[in-house]
Amino acid sequence: xxxxxxxxxxxxAIWVVLEPIIRAGETFALxxxxxxxxxxxxxxxxxxxxxxxxxxxxxxxxSYFLQANQLGGGAHVANCGYATAPRARGRGIARAMCAHSLxxxxxxxxRAMQFNFVVxxxxxxxxxxxxxxxxxxxxxxxxxQHPELGEVDALVMFREL
Amino acid sequence: xxxxxxxxxxxxAIWVVLEPIIRAGETFALxxxxxxxxxxxxxxxxxxxxxxxxxxxxxxxxSYFLQANQLGGGAHVANCGYATAPRARGRGIARAMCAHSLxxxxxxxxRAMQFNFVVxxxxxxxxxxxxxxxxxxxxxxxxxQHPELGEVDALVMFREL
Numbered sequence: 083x084x085x086x087x088x089x090x091x092x093x094x095a096i097w098v099v100l101e102p103i104i105r106a107g108e109t110f111a112l113x114x115x116x117x118x119x120x121x122x123x124x125x126x127x128x129x130x131x132x133x134x135x136x137x138x139x140x141x142x143x144x145s146y147f148l149q150a151n152q153l154g155g156g157a158h159v160a161n162c163g164y165a166t167a168p169r170a171r172g173r174g175i176a177r178a179m180c181a182h183s184l185x186x187x188x189x190x191x192x193r194a195m196q197f198n199f200v201v202x203x204x205x206x207x208x209x210x211x212x213x214x215x216x217x218x219x220x221x222x223x224x225x226x227q228h229p230e231l232g233e234v235d236a237l238v239m240f241r242e243l
Numbered sequence: 244x245x246x247x248x249x250x251x252x253x254x255x256a257i258w259v260v261l262e263p264i265i266r267a268g269e270t271f272a273l274x275x276x277x278x279x280x281x282x283x284x285x286x287x288x289x290x291x292x293x294x295x296x297x298x299x300x301x302x303x304x305x306s307y308f309l310q311a312n313q314l315g316g317g318a319h320v321a322n323c324g325y326a327t328a329p330r331a332r333g334r335g336i337a338r339a340m341c342a343h344s345l346x347x348x349x350x351x352x353x354r355a356m357q358f359n360f361v362v363x364x365x366x367x368x369x370x371x372x373x374x375x376x377x378x379x380x381x382x383x384x385x386x387x388q389h390p391e392l393g394e395v396d397a398l399v400m401f402r403e404l
Binding site for chain 2: 104107110111112113114116152153154155156157158159194196198199201219220221222223224225226227228229236238240242
């Protein structure tokens, strides 16, 4: 697997990764009917530095973005969003992207990383972030309407770098 | 005092409110040297519904914005930002804007409100939000670089509507 900066031509492949996750509506706080254009405008926002993970065949199987979570006095804390193609789950792609993002955030001079909205029922993600040393520093009560489970809590997770 | 939707012509008056707060850098996570243009683009972002508070002379002494804090499954939680002109502090303007925003958020169908980044040393704000029933649901360790106090915590505050 290789993780590299996304280029303009990666947008269709990033959409292939994002679309099933957005349509499922179980983990991202994004409209389930979001268009490709809107989703890519969100993922590839000007402030986002975007990477893609390629498998051994050069196929994009994941993507993540990194940004400052706040500006001004809060600009030393990074924020990331990660997406793994559902068909490629279980191959350590999210883990590799998280490791890459922590290292890259350190290189950029960030001193901490924060995830603002981890759906509490997303066990896979919560366990993964915890394995990287992220701790829940906040719990947002019933802040996420899960399509199957109804209103569930979301977590704020944080770690120093 | 009157609180009303902001119109296009209010931008200069909103900047007069925002500028000293941004320059002080003690409460907003925005660059202290932020330009008028960038500050207004932030405050009046397309997703923000913006209001102004006028005093009895029709002078703008405060402004707030309201938006969905997240999209999709998180879109039932509102988020606001408030600014009171420093010269008009102590006159209940922030309190009036908060009350207005809670009522307006209810009318728009939001079911909760969240503040993502309340600087923990901003006693005036913390006390005010607590008096409105907001509770700290998260604490972001050393997430804000205060110009006088160094790194201080920020709070995530939340209440149902």
